[in-house]
Amino acid sequence: MRAxxxxxxxxxxxxERALPGAAEAxxxxxxxxxxxxxxxxxxxxxxxxxxxxxxxxxxAVEAAQIFGAPAAARRLVLARGLRPHLLxxxxxRPELADxxxxxxxxxxxxxxxxxxxxxxxxxxxxxxAGGAPLIALARNRYFQEEDGPSLDAGPFVAALEHAAGxxxxxxxKPARAFFAAAAAQLGVALSEAVMIGDDVESDVLGALAHGxxxxxxxxxxxxxxxxERARAAGASVATDLAAALAALLA
Amino acid sequence: MRAxxxxxxxxxxxxERALPGAAEAxxxxxxxxxxxxxxxxxxxxxxxxxxxxxxxxxxAVEAAQIFGAPAAARRLVLARGLRPHLLxxxxxRPELADxxxxxxxxxxxxxxxxxxxxxxxxxxxxxxAGGAPLIALARNRYFQEEDGPSLDAGPFVAALEHAAGxxxxxxxKPARAFFAAAAAQLGVALSEAVMIGDDVESDVLGALAHGxxxxxxxxxxxxxxxxERARAAGASVATDLAAALAALLA
Numbered sequence: 001m002r003a004x005x006x007x008x009x010x011x012x013x014x015x016e017r018a019l020p021g022a023a024e025a026x027x028x029x030x031x032x033x034x035x036x037x038x039x040x041x042x043x044x045x046x047x048x049x050x051x052x053x054x055x056x057x058x059x060a061v062e063a064a065q066i067f068g069a070p071a072a073a074r075r076l077v078l079a080r081g082l083r084p085h086l087l088x089x090x091x092x093r094p095e096l097a098d099x100x101x102x103x104x105x106x107x108x109x110x111x112x113x114x115x116x117x118x119x120x121x122x123x124x125x126x127x128x129a130g131g132a133p134l135i136a137l138a139r140n141r142y143f144q145e146e147d148g149p150s151l152d153a154g155p156f157v158a159a160l161e162h163a164a165g166x167x168x169x170x171x172x173k174p175a176r177a178f179f180a181a182a183a184a185q186l187g188v189a190l191s192e193a194v195m196i197g198d199d200v201e202s203d204v205l206g207a208l209a210h211g212x213x214x215x216x217x218x219x220x221x222x223x224x225x226x227x228e229r230a231r232a233a234g235a236s237v238a239t240d241l242a243a244a245l246a247a248l249l250a
Numbered sequence: 251m252r253a254x255x256x257x258x259x260x261x262x263x264x265x266e267r268a269l270p271g272a273a274e275a276x277x278x279x280x281x282x283x284x285x286x287x288x289x290x291x292x293x294x295x296x297x298x299x300x301x302x303x304x305x306x307x308x309x310a311v312e313a314a315q316i317f318g319a320p321a322a323a324r325r326l327v328l329a330r331g332l333r334p335h336l337l338x339x340x341x342x343r344p345e346l347a348d349x350x351x352x353x354x355x356x357x358x359x360x361x362x363x364x365x366x367x368x369x370x371x372x373x374x375x376x377x378x379a380g381g382a383p384l385i386a387l388a389r390n391r392y393f394q395e396e397d398g399p400s401l402d403a404g405p406f407v408a409a410l411e412h413a414a415g416x417x418x419x420x421x422x423k424p425a426r427a428f429f430a431a432a433a434a435q436l437g438v439a440l441s442e443a444v445m446i447g448d449d450v451e452s453d454v455l456g457a458l459a460h461g462x463x464x465x466x467x468x469x470x471x472x473x474x475x476x477x478e479r480a481r482a483a484g485a486s487v488a489t490d491l492a493a494a495l496a497a498l499l500a
Contacts, residue, residue, distance in 0.1 A: 117368070125405075129392075129398075150372050151371060155409035158405075158409055159401075159408055160405065162404060
């Protein structure tokens with residue numbers, strides 16, 4: 001292992017609460033000097049606001065260390081010269097608004113949260129019905145909030161795919177290009193990186209499929225059965241981030 | 251052919267507009283004495299309100315002739331003793347509200363239209379995440395409005411299925427039980443009934459799969475390619491309801 005990729009939601013925090021031991025674990029990681037990035041599919045906020053919120057919780061996370069799907073989507077959209085219709089969270093919109101154009105030739109969807117209204121979904125659907133491609137920042141099923149699990153971007157991606165009879169192109173985890181770009185930024189091969197996450201599909205099975213190593217933490221959205229799926233696929237399992245790091249840094 | 255089943259949206263009307271020739275065609279059908287029912291997956295309103303709206307457009311449709319998914323769902327829920335959480339349109343809710351109970355042991359979803367908010371979908375998701383089954387009034391992909399195609403119940407059913415990792419049980423077309431109950435009400439066998447509709451999947455392929463005959467009309471949501479799919483599967487194709495009835499009643 002020469003570098004570490006860490007998920008944020010469900011691994012270092014749940015909503016506005018730092019997970020027990022996470023602050024100390026991140027401090028220990030930073031002191032170890034091991035190259036690392038936070039690889040997140042969170043698309044309700046941009047990297048700067050997310051880092052600020054996490055630092056307010058006592059978590060040592062800098063915006064420059066966050067490798068997020070929105071920035072990767074910006075690179076993809078610019079590289080292809082697309083003019084997407086945006087179906088994203090109002091707090092993320094300012095970061096991507098300059099990409100939008102009329103008439104749209106594509107739809108870019110993230111976890112828009114409360115902005116997933118029928119009218120907004122229908123507007124996006126009509127662009128797709130005209131033949132435009134759908135680019136998904138993420139397609140996670142759900143994430144863990146303090147009062148229960150909540151719908152992530154994935155179900156809404158599935159809704160638009162079903163309506164238009166198409167398949168979305170995924171930007172974030174578990175897309176290979178996303179893991180590869182993060183590894184490249186750290187200067188390591190995919191096989192030299194370890195992914196730590198609470199999402200058995202996006203984080204763990206995704207990482208393993210592309211040749212990374214993976215550790216599932218039993219926090220956040222972790223549910224009974226996830227640990228068995230992770231172990232069966234060749235991942236390690238740790239009770240939380242502190243335990244995962246203790247094993248990896250030992 | 252001993253009986254006729256007719257779709258409504260896209261066949262006799264689009265939104266608040268009667269389709270050309272539909273009023274005369276329905277009058278001719280009534281005069282012919284051929285037993286018929288209107289078999290609809292529309293779930294934004296109940297049968298009484300729908301019939302009143304159509305009569306206001308000059309269309310001879312009685313509430314008692316409407317065989318709709320909401321009434322079928324009521325029979326299913328009562329037969330199984332379920333207490334569903336309702337995710338339905340505000341105008342349909344009064345018809346089903348007496349079925350609802352706390353704690354819910356199932357979710358009943360229809361085309362809720364603007365009531366498909368993130369919060370409402372998330373409430374339904376949390377019931378499903380607890381292991382409750384999902385019962386879908388319909389799962390049509392889209393329907394035709396005067397200004398373009400609009401999302402029907404199907405994409406939202408797909409969203410909740412994806413989120414919870416489950417498969418919905420379908421009440422309306424193309425469920426076999428729905429066609430069978432309508433045929434039984436008319437006193438004919440499935441093979442003696444003809445279905446006329448604009449939805450190649452729910453109306454035409456659905457009817458054929460259960461042994462009915464089927465006619466696709468090229469109105470409403472009809473799109474290029476639909477007619478070829480219908481013919482290849484063994485259905486007839488007619489330009490509109492008047493042409494379909496002219497051929498059937500000849």
